[in-house]
Amino acid sequence: MGVIKKQGIQNTIVSYLGMVLGFVNVIYLMPNFLSPDQVGLTKLLISVSAMFAQFSALGFANMTFKFFPYYRNKEQEHQGFFFMLLLIPMAGFLLLTLLVIIFKPWVLQYYKAEDAALLLKYYNHIILLAFFTLLYILQDAYLKSLYKTVVSSFVQDLLLRVLTSVLVALYAFNWVNFETFVYLYIGINCAIALVLSAYIIFLKQFFIRPNFQAFKVRPFKEVLGYGMFSFIGNISSVIINNIDSLMILNYLTLDAVGIFMTANFVTSTIRIPAQSILKIVVPQVSDYWRDHNLPALKSLYQRVTSINLVLGSLLFIGIWANIDNIFAIMPKVYNEGKYVFFFLGLARLFDIATGLNGVILLTSDKFRYDLFFNALLAIITIGTNYIFIPLYGINGAAFASMLAIVSINLARLLFVWYHFNMQPFVWRSLTIVAIAALVFGVSELIPVLPNNFLDIAVRSAFISMLYGILILVSNASPDAANFWKNLLKRIR
Numbered sequence: 001m002g003v004i005k006k007q008g009i010q011n012t013i014v015s016y017l018g019m020v021l022g023f024v025n026v027i028y029l030m031p032n033f034l035s036p037d038q039v040g041l042t043k044l045l046i047s048v049s050a051m052f053a054q055f056s057a058l059g060f061a062n063m064t065f066k067f068f069p070y071y072r073n074k075e076q077e078h079q080g081f082f083f084m085l086l087l088i089p090m091a092g093f094l095l096l097t098l099l100v101i102i103f104k105p106w107v108l109q110y111y112k113a114e115d116a117a118l119l120l121k122y123y124n125h126i127i128l129l130a131f132f133t134l135l136y137i138l139q140d141a142y143l144k145s146l147y148k149t150v151v152s153s154f155v156q157d158l159l160l161r162v163l164t165s166v167l168v169a170l171y172a173f174n175w176v177n178f179e180t181f182v183y184l185y186i187g188i189n190c191a192i193a194l195v196l197s198a199y200i201i202f203l204k205q206f207f208i209r210p211n212f213q214a215f216k217v218r219p220f221k222e223v224l225g226y227g228m229f230s231f232i233g234n235i236s237s238v239i240i241n242n243i244d245s246l247m248i249l250n251y252l253t254l255d256a257v258g259i260f261m262t263a264n265f266v267t268s269t270i271r272i273p274a275q276s277i278l279k280i281v282v283p284q285v286s287d288y289w290r291d292h293n294l295p296a297l298k299s300l301y302q303r304v305t306s307i308n309l310v311l312g313s314l315l316f317i318g319i320w321a322n323i324d325n326i327f328a329i330m331p332k333v334y335n336e337g338k339y340v341f342f343f344l345g346l347a348r349l350f351d352i353a354t355g356l357n358g359v360i361l362l363t364s365d366k367f368r369y370d371l372f373f374n375a376l377l378a379i380i381t382i383g384t385n386y387i388f389i390p391l392y393g394i395n396g397a398a399f400a401s402m403l404a405i406v407s408i409n410l411a412r413l414l415f416v417w418y419h420f421n422m423q424p425f426v427w428r429s430l431t432i433v434a435i436a437a438l439v440f441g442v443s444e445l446i447p448v449l450p451n452n453f454l455d456i457a458v459r460s461a462f463i464s465m466l467y468g469i470l471i472l473v474s475n476a477s478p479d480a481a482n483f484w485k486n487l488l489k490r491i492r
Helices: 002-033 036-057 060-071 074-102 104-110 114-121 125-145 150-172 178-202 220-251 254-290 294-321 323-329 332-353 356-362 369-420 427-443 452-474 478-491
Strands: none
Touching: 002 036, 002 150, 002 254, 002 323, 036 074, 036 125, 036 178, 036 220, 036 254, 060 074, 060 125, 060 220, 060 254, 060 356, 074 104, 074 125, 074 220, 125 150, 125 178, 125 254, 150 178, 220 254, 220 369, 254 294, 254 332, 254 356, 254 369, 294 323, 294 332, 294 356, 294 427, 294 452, 294 478, 323 332, 323 452, 332 369, 356 369, 427 452
16 A cells, blocks of 8 residues: 555645645636636536547556556566557547547537537537547556556646636636637647656656557457457446536536536545545556455455545535535526535545445456446436436436446445455444534534635534544544554654
């Protein structure tokens, strides 16, 4: 856990600094200086290009985590692995681009409503953004396999958000019009991929010279087969992360998309610690499978779950206790997103508490079963959105996502438990949940202060202090206790 802890802490620090900037952007700047449909456009551009990129990747980002340990040899330029990693997905991108161009008239007809006109105006720019998004995804996976994750976190979570703040400020002061704002917004989202390229060159790991030895280290049929299974599996991930916004656009309005995705952003803070740890844990899981070290893998599974549950629970109760203050900062129209956060927040919490089950399954010899789970997830997601969005609007979309996320994670958990005799929870997990519920209940007794920012500060400080004390005293998470002790030693 040494490397995991060190880089996990560094990633978390960067991610939380980015979270603060993200809150400034999404909770204050964008809602107050952009209209809801303009906010919806910026979110959809990223969402659709991410779908495009994930489909183009053909599962090769996930393939990296499973097979790179067999290629790792810097003196031999990792035997052409990076060349292969880029070659196949770029071919997939060209094919998908052709399909996007061919089916453009159908898309224009499907989204012919006035609310979608703003998105359709930038239809061709999505291709450019998708290309650089794909490049970022592949390089990020490569860096994770090299155990170099901090710069990726810095670029995605901090640098991009600083540049976004600057762009919104330029638009707020009327120094650029909205069209220029969108072009610059696309530009900075493309630029972060080039920053990763420069970093890989700096590390002297940018091995793109054609080397077909990569196709011989492991049978290419095995590598490609795994990639295709991962690709089909990724379809469900792409669906659950993006289909709700596209279905909201179809059933409701672009304004509703902006409100939904703004509330969705608030829930993303719950996942920050888990994502920071996951960046370095994934290759560790692959190494354990390669070495057949199941006891270590089981220990990692439970310890990561414990850390995620401690931090995720704190963030969920902290945000939900302040939810009215948070929405009071934004225009009133965004109040519709309150219960979007509640449903999606619970889903994110359950997801991070069981999150390694997907990684364990996907990097094991039973990875093919993940295809079934992902197909089931896609069906549940589309079906529940189809039912609940017309009935309950954006709250229905959030509830549908919660049902899908909880269902699929529970199914994966039971599968991993049955086949590998490991599950993520220990008795201390119940203690963590009980402490979170108790602290939230006590926090509700605090009188509401007249100033929103003061109330957030006081309420958050009280929750953090009481929660931290109870976690340490109860020893609900030994890793959290050890981290605190080590921190005190360093301070002394």
